Amino acid sequence: xxxxxxxxxxxxxxxxxxxxxxxxxxxxxxxxxxxxxxxxxxxxxxxxxxxxxxxxxxxxxxxxxxxxxxxxxxxxxxxxxxxxxxxxxxxxxxxxxxxxxxxxxxxxxxxxxxxxxxxxxxxxxxxxxxxxxxxxxxxxxxxxxxxxxxxxxxxxxxxxxxxxxxxxxxxxxxxxxxxxxxxxxxxxxxxxxxxxxxxxxxxxxxxxxxxxxxxxxxxxxxxxxxxxxxxxxxxxxxxxxxxxxxxxxxxxxxxxxxxxxxxxxxxxxxxxxxxxxxxxxxxxxxxxxxxxxxxxxxxxxxxxxxxxxxxxxxxxxxxxxxxxxxxxxxxxxxxxxxxxxxxxxxxxxxxxxxxxxxxxxxxxxxxxxxxxxxxxxxxxxxxxxxxxxxxxxxxxxxxxxxxxxxxxxxxxxxxxxxxxxxxxxxxxxxxxxxxxxxxxxxxxxxxxxxxxxxxxxxxxxxxxxxxxxxxxxxxxxxxxxxxxxxxxxxxxxxxxxxxxxxxxxxxxxxxxxxxxxxxxxxxxxxxxxxxxx
Numbered sequence: 172x173x174x175x176x177x178x179x180x181x182x183x184x185x186x187x188x189x190x191x192x193x194x195x196x197x198x199x200x201x202x203x204x205x206x207x208x209x210x211x212x213x214x215x216x217x218x219x220x221x222x223x224x225x226x227x228x229x230x231x232x233x234x235x236x237x238x239x240x241x242x243x244x245x246x247x248x249x250x251x252x253x254x255x256x257x258x259x260x261x262x263x264x265x266x267x268x269x270x271x272x273x274x275x276x277x278x279x280x281x282x283x284x285x286x287x288x289x290x291x292x293x294x295x296x297x298x299x300x301x302x303x304x305x306x307x308x309x310x311x312x313x314x315x316x317x318x319x320x321x322x323x324x325x326x327x328x329x330x331x332x333x334x335x336x337x338x339x340x341x342x343x344x345x346x347x348x349x350x351x352x353x354x355x356x357x358x359x360x361x362x363x364x365x366x367x368x369x370x371x372x373x374x375x376x377x378x379x380x381x382x383x384x385x386x387x388x389x390x391x392x393x394x395x396x397x398x399x400x401x402x403x404x405x406x407x408x409x410x411x412x413x414x415x416x417x418x419x420x421x422x423x424x425x426x427x428x429x430x431x432x433x434x435x436x437x438x439x440x441x442x443x444x445x446x447x448x449x450x451x452x453x454x455x456x457x458x459x460x461x462x463x464x465x466x467x468x469x470x471x472x473x474x475x476x477x478x479x480x481x482x483x484x485x486x487x488x489x490x491x492x493x494x495x496x497x498x499x500x501x502x503x504x505x506x507x508x509x510x511x512x513x514x515x516x517x518x519x520x521x522x523x524x525x526x527x528x529x530x531x532x533x534x535x536x537x538x539x540x541x542x543x544x545x546x547x548x549x550x551x552x553x554x555x556x557x558x559x560x561x562x563x564x565x566x567x568x569x570x571x572x573x574x575x576x577x578x579x580x581x582x583x584x585x586x587x588x589x590x591x592x593x594x595x596x597x598x599x600x601x602x603x604x605x606x607x608x609x610x611x612x613x614x615x616x617x618x619x620x621x622x623x624x625x626x627x628x629x630x631x632x633x634x635x636x637x638x639x640x641x642x643x644x645x646x647x648x649x650x651x652x653x654x655x656x657x658x659x660x661x662x663x664x665x666x667x668x669x670x671x672x673x674x675x676x677x678x679x680x681x682x683x684x685x686x687x688x689x690x691x692x693x694x695x696x697x698x699x700x701x702x703x704x
Contacts, residue, residue, distance in 0.1 A: 173683055175199045179213050179653070181220035186227040186634075186644040188627040190489040196225060198651040201682040203699075205647055217464030218678070219657060225625045226256025227643050228652030228679065229606045230633035232451045233389075233420055233587025235259065237266050237315070238285050241292055241303060243594070244696055245310040249673045250679055250686045252606040253654035256312035256635060257699065258587070261420060263360025265318030268345055269295040273325040276367060279477060280320050280649075282364075283463050283561050286525050286593050297349040301700040308696030310653070310686045314609065314637050315700065316358040316389055317349045319377070323365040331364070331474035334373045342373070345382045347568050353478065353639055356386030357402030361393040361402070367470040371408065378413035385703060386462040387637065389418040395425045397510035399432050403439055410448050418636060419452035421589050422578050423460065425569040426513025435573040446584075453587035454578045456608050458570040459666070461522065461591055464555050465565040467510050469496055477561050484553050494549045514569045516541070516548040520666065523564030533597050534667075537565075564591055566599050566666065579609075580619055585632040600669040604662030607673035611661040638703040651683040 176198040182191045183206065196203060197212040240246060244396060257264070269277040274293050282288045297315065297580040298677040304313060322342040327334060351357060357377060360443065362365040378388050388410065389504070392402035403419065408415040419440070424432040443450050463481075466472060472493055473480050483489040500512030506521045511519070516538040524530050532540045541548040555563040579582060586609060590602030606629060613619045615649050620628070634643025660675030679687035684697040 172611040173201060175204070175215035176218065176683060177210055178218050178220050178225055178309065179214045180211055180222060181225035181655070182203050182222060183645060184224055184226040184623055184626045184648070186627060186630040190623060191224065196645065198655075198683040199678070201684070202224040202653055203645060203647050203649050203651050222515075223655050223657045223677070224622070225645070225653060225655050226236050226253075227630040227645055228654050228681065229586070229629040230255070230643065231257040231587045231588050231605070232418075232633040232636065233261050234590050235256060235261060235264060235285060236313075236590070236592055237264070237539070238281065238288060238292060238311060239592040240309055245686070245692055245694065248592070248603045248672065250310055250692060251676060252604070253656060253676045253679055254311060254606060255652040255654070255679060255681050255686070256639065256642060258314045258316065258355070258633070260316030260318050260354070261358050261589075262387060263318045263320040263358055263363055263366035265316060265321050265358070266292060267300045268317070268321055268325065268349055269293045270295065271490055273321075276324040276476070276567060277321055280621070283465060283477075284522065285591060286562050287560075291542065297354045299350045301353065302375060302510045304700050306534060309698040310382075310696050311681060311698040312642075313698065313700050314355050314639070317346055317354045319357060319359045319366045319369070322346055322377070323369065327365065329365050329474060329476040331368045333370045336412045339373050339376045342377060346377060346380050348384045349610075350381065350384035353700065354386070355703055357381045357388055359388070359390040359404060361391060361523070362466065362470065363391070364470045364473040367393070368474070371405070374409050375412045378409050378415045381701060382413050382678045383417035386415070388413070388415045389417060389420055389453065391420045395423050395505060396429050396513060398508070399429065400435060401426055403436055407448065408449060409444050410654065411446075416449040416636075417451075419450065421460070421587065422452040422454050424572050424574050425460065425510070425567070426508065427571075428513060430571040430574055433456075433577045434642065437577065439585075440583055451583040451585065451632075452578070453585050455587060455589045455601045455605055456575070456579055456613055457573055457599070457601050458575050459566050459568045459599065460570070461589065461601070462558075463561070463567045464565055465561050467497060467519070467552060467565075469507055469509075477643055478558075480561070481557060484556060489615065490553070497549055510567060511568070514567060520568070521563065522566045523591070523593045524559055525562045525686050526559045530558055548620060564593060564596060564598070576619060579613075584628055585636060586629045600662070600664035600666055603664035603669060603671055604673060607660050607676060608662040610656070610675075611675065615658070639701060651680055653680045654678070
């Protein structure tokens with residue numbers, strides 16, 4: 172049986188946004204047994220907080236740790252940030268459900284985002300994924316969304332066309348038992364094929380299934396560029412027609428010509444809530460985003476999968492047309508703007524490479540890497556598609572600080588790192604620094620939030636959104652997911668040196684067991700795969 176714990180002399184931030192108060196907290200049986208002053212210490216380990224802050228464990232509302240959790244059970248870069256629960260399966264990418272005929276299709280889809288994925292790392296259903304995580308165990312809690320791509324790949328493959336009524340029903344039949352078994356809902360990735368190929372009737376029907384099963388619908392919308400407001404309006408239509416609660420993923424406006432749209436987007440979200448539609452959003456606190464190299468190409472070019480894309484790039488006429496679209500924004504999908512035409516090759520950083528022969532290019536900008544090789548940047552993109560299996564990760568410098576500030580300080584915002592963990596690469600620093608950055612420099616130095624409000628965005632807001640009713644607050648009876656940190660907490664991960672742990676977070680508990688003690692990973696695995704409710 173786990174020893175009781177009493178934390179004394181803490182500045183307690185309860186997760187509601189209310190001002191901190193000084194007190195003690197006792198944990199018994201993995202739950203908070205009492206909060207007050209001079210609590211009894213008999214039969215308990217005692218930790219003097221020494222006036223540090225004690226808060227609920229942070230919840231990463233949007234990340235891509237699905238595969239990393241299978242391979243690295245302790246998730247040290249998350250635990251050291253004070254994170255105790257994470258939400259995976261975002262942007263249409265999940266490792267299930269995969270009927271036998273779709274296993275390799277789903278492997279290829281997931282490998283594009285996070286590197287080579289083995290057959291045994293793809294699962295028939297949510298239950299198989301949960302069993303693989305909980306045996307032998309995980310250090311942190313995990314909430315999983317069903318990826319829309321898995322449903323489409325199982326029923327339609329990479330076909331670029333509307334789903335028929337029978338195909339929609341087949342996707343609904345595949346989706347419903349996943350949520351019934353504990354998945355939190357469905358995620359869309361409407362810029363990533365094959366999710367990008369879906370039209371409104373399919374999306375509304377799937378959203379209705381999510382609603383019927385008590386889940387949530389999350390969406391990477393079709394465009395974060397010039398069509399941002401139109402893309403948000405499409406998501407709102409899905410929510411209105413299906414009456415399902417919605418979470419808009421990583422709200423941003425990408426590319427200098429599109430800066431300044433976020434206040435209009437926020438007004439649209441507020442108008443939507445006034446109408447009675449339940450919508451909120453997540454965002455990470457960095458002006459750069461991260462994805463994979465294929466996002467620089469139009470979704471239509473990826474119809475049929477990677478081999479079909481390679482064939483197009485080898486065809487001189489199609490190669491020329493795709494190069495023109497990428498560099499000039501002409502042709503291709505009318506609702507998608509070319510990233511390169513907006514930000515330029517010099518604002519694309521190569522962050523993760525699988526092929527050893529291209530590994531030396533990690534950390535370089537696309538223009539500089541191409542110059543080093545004596546080739547055109549678009550031809551370097553083609554080389555990555557050919558030689559790196561389309562699995563090259565990139566960081567894109569594309570947002571304005573004013574838009575970022577407006578989004579992160581809005582009342583509907585919750586915190587998601589959107590990290591893409593790939594050990595041995597140079598990831599976006601958000602994978603190592605999101606949460607200490609928010610409660611450290613952005614709160615303390617830039618004054619974006621009060622400390623209590625920053626904690627609220629990282630705890631109770633996400634707990635409410637994902638129906639984690641026993642987490643996200645410090646209250647007697649709640650599960651003791653907690654973090655202890657000092658006022659000087661700060662992130663150290665940078666774009667130049669991203670694999671750096673933060674400082675100022677000393678202890679992290681999951682269900683009352685220490686995942687981090689005095690700054691060190693303990694090796695304990697108290698985490699659970701969490702269902703809704």
